[in-house]
Amino acid sequence: MTRLFNDPAAFADEALEGFAAAHRRWVRPVTGGVVRAAATPAGQVAVVIGGGSGHYPAFSGLVGRGLAHGAAVGNVFASPSAQQIRSVARAAHGGAGVLLMYGNYAGDVLHFGQAAERLAADGIDARTFAVADDVSSAGPDESAKRRGIAGDLPVFKAAAAAAERGLPLDEVVRAAERAGARTRSFGIAFSGCTLPGADHPLFTVPDARMAVGLGIHGEPGIGEEDLPTADEAARLLVGTLLKELPEDVPGPAGQRAAVVLNGLGSVKYEELFVVYRKVAALLGDAGVEIVDPEVGELVTSFDMAGVSLTLTWLDEDLEALWRAPADTPAYRKGALDAAAPDTGVRPETPVRPETAPLPDAGPPPAADASRHAARTVLAALDAVAAVVAAHADELGRIDAVAGDGDHGIGMLRGSTAAREAAADAHERGAGAGTVLTYAGDAWADRAGGTSGALWGTVLRSLGTALGDRDTPDAARVSGGVTDASAAVRRLGGAEVGDKTMVDVLVPFADALAAATAEGLPLAEAWDRAATTATDAAAATARLLPRMGRARPHAEKSLGTPDAGAHSLALITRAVHGALLDHPHDHH
Numbered sequence: 242m243t244r245l246f247n248d249p250a251a252f253a254d255e256a257l258e259g260f261a262a263a264h265r266r267w268v269r270p271v272t273g274g275v276v277r278a279a280a281t282p283a284g285q286v287a288v289v290i291g292g293g294s295g296h297y298p299a300f301s302g303l304v305g306r307g308l309a310h311g312a313a314v315g316n317v318f319a320s321p322s323a324q325q326i327r328s329v330a331r332a333a334h335g336g337a338g339v340l341l342m343y344g345n346y347a348g349d350v351l352h353f354g355q356a357a358e359r360l361a362a363d364g365i366d367a368r369t370f371a372v373a374d375d376v377s378s379a380g381p382d383e384s385a386k387r388r389g390i391a392g393d394l395p396v397f398k399a400a401a402a403a404a405e406r407g408l409p410l411d412e413v414v415r416a417a418e419r420a421g422a423r424t425r426s427f428g429i430a431f432s433g434c435t436l437p438g439a440d441h442p443l444f445t446v447p448d449a450r451m452a453v454g455l456g457i458h459g460e461p462g463i464g465e466e467d468l469p470t471a472d473e474a475a476r477l478l479v480g481t482l483l484k485e486l487p488e489d490v491p492g493p494a495g496q497r498a499a500v501v502l503n504g505l506g507s508v509k510y511e512e513l514f515v516v517y518r519k520v521a522a523l524l525g526d527a528g529v530e531i532v533d534p535e536v537g538e539l540v541t542s543f544d545m546a547g548v549s550l551t552l553t554w555l556d557e558d559l560e561a562l563w564r565a566p567a568d569t570p571a572y573r574k575g576a577l578d579a580a581a582p583d584t585g586v587r588p589e590t591p592v593r594p595e596t597a598p599l600p601d602a603g604p605p606p607a608a609d610a611s612r613h614a615a616r617t618v619l620a621a622l623d624a625v626a627a628v629v630a631a632h633a634d635e636l637g638r639i640d641a642v643a644g645d646g647d648h649g650i651g652m653l654r655g656s657t658a659a660r661e662a663a664a665d666a667h668e669r670g671a672g673a674g675t676v677l678t679y680a681g682d683a684w685a686d687r688a689g690g691t692s693g694a695l696w697g698t699v700l701r702s703l704g705t706a707l708g709d710r711d712t713p714d715a716a717r718v719s720g721g722v723t724d725a726s727a728a729v730r731r732l733g734g735a736e737v738g739d740k741t742m743v744d745v746l747v748p749f750a751d752a753l754a755a756a757t758a759e760g761l762p763l764a765e766a767w768d769r770a771a772t773t774a775t776d777a778a779a780a781t782a783r784l785l786p787r788m789g790r791a792r793p794h795a796e797k798s799l800g801t802p803d804a805g806a807h808s809l810a811l812i813t814r815a816v817h818g819a820l821l822d823h824p825h826d827h828h
Contacts, residue, residue, distance in 0.1 A: 253314065256294060271805070274325060281333055286339070286408070289339055290393075298770045304569055317650065319690035320343070326353055340410065342369075343389065345389045350690065366592065375427070377388070393540055394539050416562060420559055424554075427455075429474060429547060433461070449467065478549075479520055499552070502517045503537070503541075505823060507544050516548060517536045533564055611713075614707070635668075655688030682803035691789060738784065
């Protein structure tokens with residue numbers, strides 16, 4: 242269990258605040274995460290890593306000389322938002338470009354990609370690199386679909402050590418690619434993890450059994466086997482990784498490898514050492530020379546009982562990068578030359594970062610009719626936040642069947658932030674379109690994760706369609722929903738049948754368009770479309786997921802609807818209630 246917390250929705254922020262207070266010698270807080278206490282040296286590429294909370298020491302604990310220049314930190318198991326990543330990258334930028342690095346998960350790929358585009362618009366050369374080391378999550382022929390787990394450490398370190406040498410951005414990216422191509426990981430688990438505020442773990446393993454091929458977000462394993470002894474566990478880990486060598490490694494004999502035996506949260510150091518003695522012996526028997534092994538907690542999953550093994554097959558250059566010194570709160574190696582210069586940070590410096598200022602100089606001017614219509618938008622967003630709050634636990638449970646169980650808390654953070662931003666914009670005289678746009682930006686920024694990015698896109702698409710000039714009619718609202726449906730498919734890459742929110746959004750948009758084309762008033766048309774949405778969400782129980790975190794666990798999710806589809810259906814029904822209560826703010 243996670244036993245010590247206040248408000249579960251504030252857990253990630255409070256953990257980061259305490260981490261920064263405890264490690265001022267290495268880091269300082271900025272909006273969205275932390276950066277090194279000392280500025281990035283002029284002309285040095287900045288390596289900015291990131292991901293969700295719940296994995297400490299990844300990601301914030303790996304910020305310091307010889308490793309990352311900054312870390313963007315999302316909510317529990319949810320990627321940071323594009324805005325958080327951009328903020329951290331701007332604070333870390335030393336004038337020579339930025340490499341954004343993260344594990345290969347849908348939400349991270351979306352948000353880091355968007356952040357790179359925004360940084361480019363700011364005039365900063367930004368590249369992205371996703372670590373994909375988990376051999377259990379996809380076959381060697383589909384290695385680009387693999388998840389990033391504890392292989393994050395050697396790959397991040399290779400790029401960061403290259404940056405520390407003063408190499409240009411292209412060569413830092415090349416070091417990341419080389420390390421990524423030669424890194425493989427495999428994990429096993431004996432129990433799931435419990436998120437702050439939850440009363441049971443995200444998955445359970447029967448007594449005397451273990452889950453094989455786990456992720457780092459409390460997803461269940463790919464398979465199940467009998468509980469091994471420590472030596473049997475070592476044989477399984479080593480045997481699995483020796484079966485799949487990089488293309489340019491002819492065989493294990495005579496090779497040199499960086500070895501990471503990683504505890505996932507509640508397998509403690511002595512147990513890890515018992516396993517490692519056998520790992521070392523088995524690798525030695527295979528003719529592998531181990532270089533600077535790491536045994537301990539490096540990429541965790543809250544209180545999950547599990548262990549993973551990572552091998553990075555070294556060439557001369559990768560070995561030099563792996564052995565290079567580093568000094569971070571959670572990872573130290575070798576000795577760096579002269580200490581980083583004092584930045585003048587003193588204990589009395591407040592640890593809380595300044596929150597981002599309100600957008601620009603206020604909302605753009607709006608017609609009275611649109612400001613009037615914004616009241617309905619506000620009522621609708623109130624209804625959304627209320628229905629999400631009422632169902633947050635249920636959404637988390639549904640998501641935990643094959644995913645990582647964070648959908649409820651992510652939707653809660655997003656919808657609450659959207660409602661607050663909308664109320665603030667409305668109070669300052671914004672029209673319906675601007676209220677929705679501000680709400681969408683706030684949702685994406687506070688929720689993070691894939692659903693945060695997609696919901697931000699839904700609200701922004703609607704906002705663009707409604708505009709600020711007049712009272713929106715049913716056709717304009719329906720057109721905005723159709724635009725949102727197209728934008729979500731473009732951004733997330735999912736289509737109907739993949740078992741995602743798209744399975745509800747597309748039929749909802751189509752039904753709304755058909756009903757408004759018949760000339761039905763908005764509330765009536767929306768009612769009909771919301772019924773379609775409810776049916777479509779229930780039907781996702783019969784689908785197998787083909788996207789995102791649930792994909793490796795397809796069979797487990799049969800019989801359970803998709804959490805994102807279910808939450809969207811609940812929301813369409815709740816919004817209908819708001820439309821009935823405000824009949825004069827739309828045609």
